[in-house]
Amino acid sequence: MRKKLPPIALEIVAIGLALLILIPFFMIFINSFKGIRESALFGLSLPSTWEFSNYRDVFNQDNILRGFKNSFLLSALVVVCVNLFASMAAFVIQRRGGKFLNGVYMAFIMGLIVPVSIIPTIRLLDVLHIKGTYLSIVMYYTAVLLPFAVFLLVGFIKSVPRELDEAAILEGCGYFRLYLKIILPLISTVLVTVSIVVIVSVWNDFFGPFYLVTDSTKWTIVLQVFNFVTLYSTNWGIVFAFMIVVITPVLIIYLFLQRYIIDGLTAGSVKG
């Protein structure tokens, strides 16, 4: 870069780069309105005839709403489990410490790095007789996301002064109430961060349900995209319409909550 690039040139470069991001999205959007032949050309021009029926075909799939429902249900349950389990554990890991809990903390930190052993997980769920249940997939995601949440929360609870605990305990407050009424409210912003990371991870994940969910009524929306493409890859117009339907809710939420989402996802990782 030169010493002083005029801002207008910089602005043009930036807009050009932004187009690189936007054009692929525009490509599937515009092609989702095209017929079977035209959509297979993947062009950027307007459709010669607008095939709104692509969207009707997508919504006529009776399982699409179920897919959204499954993804929503899983994300919500995992958010609750991860926030609850991780904050309770982080609270005592940070406050109590000691050999055992420090070891536990190290184990969670290792869990940040190492990959999950997915094939033996199938076997484990089989042995436990919970294979293919919502419970099993919620527990799988909770286990995978706990390390990050514990790590992030321990870091933040460190900044909550111990004097608060002492004062509360002197007043006769129990440890559970201390956790619930004093610690939790003070770390609520971090819990929002944890929730965002959990929701984005679970909602977009393909890896977990691909291996662990065999029953098609329990498929998440991303798993449905996979099966839909395998089924309809001869008609790209419908496939693109399906993808637009899947990513639109995410993009709308992103548009409205972008500040929280960007900060949450990056803060989450700066710590993790």
Added chain:
Amino acid sequence: MERNKYPLYFSFPAIIVFLLFFITPTVIGVYYSFTDWNINASTIKFIGLENYKELFNEPRLKQAFTNTLIFAAAVTVLQNVSGIALALILNEKLRLRNLLRMIFFMPYVIAPLVIGYIFRAIYHPEHGIVNKFLDMVGLDFMMQDWLNDPKFALFTIIITDIWRVAGFSMVVYLAGLQFIPKDLIESASIDGANYWTRFKHVVFPLLAPAFTVNVLLAMIGSMKVFEIVMVLTEGGPGYTTEVFYTYIRNTFSSGEMGYATAINMLLFALVTLVGVPVLMAMKKREVEM
């Protein structure tokens, strides 16, 4: 106040779930990697090192190993370079700054599987917009069958992943840039330092924490790449883009669970070998801060 009064059992739900659903699969995985566990057989027999012996004789494993490392190295470097570049651009007073920030970050919230499908269309040899664009601007000699040519397939996947994650790195670096005092840069330019010298001696050293985080995440994350490769090439042509997770998936699909578990264990070993030293470095940094 005594530390020991904090109730230990608060940590039990997290420990139990993590122990049962994360650590247990890894531990029993060691055992199953020594078995002939197959979806088509009713019994599971211990066969010792057979799976590993067979694996190490497979050129495919070497391919998956090299490709995973090439992918991880390339993504780590390119993601950071593009992240810093974008952050430096957006750190200037641009009118569309917030909008641009939002656009660059956008791919990161979309499922990688969906991104894979979008780009499969974009790289189509005849109709894809990449080749059409090259043709239009007179660079038709550069047109390639991006995903089916063994020379370009891995490179194409790397670029696609950069498209997905560059905005993420950008935001981390942008946050780092906020901490650099303006007058520090001003005084450097009064001393006659040009943009590059200023960047090298003033800006970049202060970006070190953001850099560490970005490198760490990129390295560990990219060794676990799966969806993008699966959708774009399924590890092909041949095994030229095979990575660990596509290898596991393809073995899993043919029902050879014991064998797939052995590959999973090798990935575990690789990530641990690379990740733990990096983690130690991170811990050390924490102490220094």
